[in-house]
Amino acid sequence: xxxxxxxxxxxxxxxxxxxxxxxxxxxxxxxxxxxxxxxxxxxxxxxxxxxxxxxxxxxxxxxxxxxxxxxxxxxxxxxxxxxxxxxxxxxxxxxxxxxxxxxxxxxxxxxxxxxx
Amino acid sequence: xxxxxxxxxxxxxxxxxxxxxxxxxxxxxxxxxxxxxxxxxxxxxxxxxxxxxxxxxxxxxxxxxxxxxxxxxxxxxxxxxxxxxxxxxxxxxxxxxxxxxxxxxxxxxxxxxx
Numbered sequence: 001x002x003x004x005x006x007x008x009x010x011x012x013x014x015x016x017x018x019x020x021x022x023x024x025x026x027x028x029x030x031x032x033x034x035x036x037x038x039x040x041x042x043x044x045x046x047x048x049x050x051x052x053x054x055x056x057x058x059x060x061x062x063x064x065x066x067x068x069x070x071x072x073x074x075x076x077x078x079x080x081x082x083x084x085x086x087x088x089x090x091x092x093x094x095x096x097x098x099x100x101x102x103x104x105x106x107x108x109x110x111x112x113x114x115x116x
Numbered sequence: 117x118x119x120x121x122x123x124x125x126x127x128x129x130x131x132x133x134x135x136x137x138x139x140x141x142x143x144x145x146x147x148x149x150x151x152x153x154x155x156x157x158x159x160x161x162x163x164x165x166x167x168x169x170x171x172x173x174x175x176x177x178x179x180x181x182x183x184x185x186x187x188x189x190x191x192x193x194x195x196x197x198x199x200x201x202x203x204x205x206x207x208x209x210x211x212x213x214x215x216x217x218x219x220x221x222x223x224x225x226x227x228x229x230x
Contacts, residue, residue: 009156032215043120043206043221044159051215090158094215103174104219106158
């Protein structure tokens with residue numbers, strides 16, 4: 001079984017400040033990790049994903065995340081946020097390629113609130 | 117190319133009523149799934165399908181039925197609505213079921229059961 005923990009339900013930050021959204025996972029098999037963003041009244045959009053290779057993954061809108069196997073973490077970062085980054089962010093994990101482990105398991109979400 | 121579409125956007129039901137949430141995709145994706153989103157709980161998988169004629173249960177299937185008669189459509193049926201089914205429902209599709217296949221989400225259906 002796999003699970004995801006997003007430690008912060010809300011993160012307030014001023015515009016142009018850096019931000020880190022934390023995500024920890026557990027899985028008994030190989031992991032594939034994802035960050036999704038949900039803008040108000042919209043569906044989820046993929047920000048970035050880690051499947052293999054380099055542990056530093058770059059995504060859309062200037063976001064990046066680092067896969068840390070020893071700490072079982074996949075934290076999302078952005079060096080300078082914009083008002084338009086205000087949204088809900090979900091970390092998700094898939095524990096395998098096929099079968100039940102291949103399903104996406106989501107964290108509870110982190111609400112990023114960017115203010116002037 | 118409309119992507120993943122869901123209808124209706126909003127729905128209010130009374131306890132015991134039945135209804136069908138529609139989901140369609142025009143990307144010829146084999147894999148489709150339904151999630152529900154509740155405050156503080158993230159998204160939870162209800163049912164999924166790896167192709168026409170094949171469906172399987174997810175994490176929270178009770179009270180919901182699905183069918184997949186075509187590649188394009190994946191309707192979700194509530195047989196007898198209960199207040200616990202008040203939620204936002206998202207449909208998603210991807211070319212395949214592996215992590216290498218990005219899942220595309222619809223805009224959601226907000227359901228209230230009174």
